[in-house]
Amino acid sequence: MQDYEIIRRKFLIEKKSQRQIAKEMNISRNTVAKYCQGNCYPGIRADYQRNASIMTPDIIQFIQKCLHDDELEPNKKQHHTAKRIFDRLVDEIGFCGAQSTVRG
Numbered sequence: 001m002q003d004y005e006i007i008r009r010k011f012l013i014e015k016k017s018q019r020q021i022a023k024e025m026n027i028s029r030n031t032v033a034k035y036c037q038g039n040c041y042p043g044i045r046a047d048y049q050r051n052a053s054i055m056t057p058d059i060i061q062f063i064q065k066c067l068h069d070d071e072l073e074p075n076k077k078q079h080h081t082a083k084r085i086f087d088r089l090v091d092e093i094g095f096c097g098a099q100s101t102v103r104g
Helices: 002-012 018-025 029-037 057-072 082-093 099-103
Strands: none
Touching: 002 018, 002 029, 018 029, 057 082, 082 099
């Protein structure tokens, strides 16, 4: 916070160049450039908005059902693989996620 104000003062009032400020304060020129533009105030971050998970309760229930059916199946060769579960999700439910999402 203090550096921000010092950099802005040196740039706007004392009319020093960004390169000169960076050299004097031993700070990256990129940082000095950001602070001089005034767009980036240190310590304040924008809220991160995460998209809703593609794994809805219906999809999770479908995967759990497949795995439960596999436990009841005596023949191990007939068990579902992640790829097979993914293919079934796409065909039966219209799943639009990635195969790696199903694996996780």
